[in-house]
Amino acid sequence: MSEENQSKNYSEDSIQALEGMEHVRMRPSMYIGDIGVRGLHHLVYEVVDNSIDEALAGYCDNITVTINEDNSITTQDNGRGIPVGIHKKEGVSALEVVMTKIGAGGKFDKDSYKVSGGLHGVGVSCVNALSEKLIATVHREGKIWEQEYERGKALSPVKSIGDSDQTGTLVTFKPDSQIFQQTLEYNYDTLSLRMRELSYLNKGITITLIDKRNLTDEGLPISETFHSDEGLKEFIRFLDETREPIINSVISMEGEKNGIPVEVAMVYNTSFAENIHSYVNNINTHEGGTHLSGFRRGLTTTLKKYADQSGLLDKLKFEISGDDFREGLTAIISVKVAEPQFEGQTKTKLGNRDVTAAVSQAVSEMLENYLEENPNDARIIVQKVILAAQARHAARKAREMVQRKTVMSGGGLPGKLSDCSEQDPALCEVFLVEGDSAGGTAKQGRDRNFQAILPLRGKILNVEKAMQHKVFENEEIRNIYTALGVTIGTEEDSKALNLEKLRYHKIVIMCDADVDGSHISTLILTFFFRYMRELIESGHIYIATPPLYLVKKGQKKEYAWNDNQRDKLLQEFGSGANVQRYKGLGEMNAEQLWDTTMNPEARTLRKVTIDNGGEADRIFSMLMGDDVPPRREFIEKNAIYAKIDA
């Protein structure tokens, strides 16, 4: 009997379960977001989240995640173990129900609702459905229990395979190559960042990550252990490693408001960046939502009240706005919500109304106490806010000019922009090109129907180190705003963009393929990250990849994007072939630039994504901030885009 038949005959009950599992295999993106590198990593988060839930319920404090040699994953925890007794309704082991029924995960224990969760909180059965092989091993009730599955189908009933004096769950899975066709290879750094994040968000748990694919010089697998006793406080220090705090301690609170567990930590630094990360049930809510609104409300009202009473504002001739309270602020908000409603484009915006008041109250109490007990820090913070307000006031004219140009007039496009003729933004692209000369080549080489060119002069402003009014006064940056048709936010919230009038759905950064070029790309990316983050998050920002070499022999010409390709071509062409190294876009003529870098049929565009907001912030702050040594170290160790670009 084939394995296929064996699993079909094995249980009547499993037939109904298979329908849900088949749906997961038919529409995997509905369950795990995508079937690319993100979805692949999502499988790990989904299994680990179950262990975290067990830890939050108070039964587990140790989790190990292992990347095995074959890129399969093993997760292990010391929780109670998934129950193995016969499930009354389904008539098979509860373990089998958890592993093969969609949405069965939390149905056993009504009192401890599922608070942790992957992006979609779909449960370990989805991971099973999308794995060519999965083995679940449970230590429980003095025994070791095991069941194996293929593509979500149990191969036989749960068996006891030995005795055990411990409890816990071990899951090994190999993602299915039929589903994950793009890549099956796990990225250590991606998993490491997430495990670090989880350890800060759930203090007290020890999470170990082991990579058996790579051995150290001593012949041991690469591994890291994450454990945080102070939780968000330590997370803040990690995020702000390269920034200089203006107060001595991290302000923090942890408690329950209206039945909602709320944790908040914040600090002010000397930078101008606002850096707030919000989480719901350990999920990063990129688009914010009601908890973020609650934080802002609590922060603004409390600081405003304190500043008013302090008399420090007496000489100020204008109102302080919400933005001013958040300049140089790094904060993390983490709430646990029983039935989260996720809204927004990427379903990462919390909708639950009652969370706003809970967080706002929590923040107000925390801050009132802190300001009361630390009058020195309180004065430093209020002075920083006043400085921000004064700078904003000075920036108002610049801001109004940008706004007027973008909102009011239809014809106020920058003179340097060579626009395209197509009117539908969804079909339009704009290339931001380093330097006027490369801009000229790009203008000749482009397809003017749908491709626009905006040349940028030299190095654009480093927004990481500039006050807001300098940013809005900068001509190149103003050109970007007006060319894109993006209106900037209100004074209250300068980063709330209006993308309705966005004139191009593809915005392509095109710079030389050398160190200077990467630096300029990074400056432009820093601007987008700090001032137009929504554009990155909605997938509009791309990086062009011009070739590094031209290999020629007689009439034969081929381009190479790396040394490997170059060497292959040299071998292919045989003796007499020669190599031209492109130092910049300027060395290519219009036709070459079109063929290699601009023609949609032939080019490779790299879409810029933010996998991890905290890490992206750390990288930009490090690359572009004042603290030079870590920057040098980073640049020496990494290609600049390694972590910015998926």
Ligand code: 0RA
């Ligand atoms: C259902 C019920 C109980 C625990 C679990 C599931 C559980 C699931 C996973 C997944 C990974 N590790 C896990 N640990 C536990 C409650 C069990 C009880 O009442 O004893």
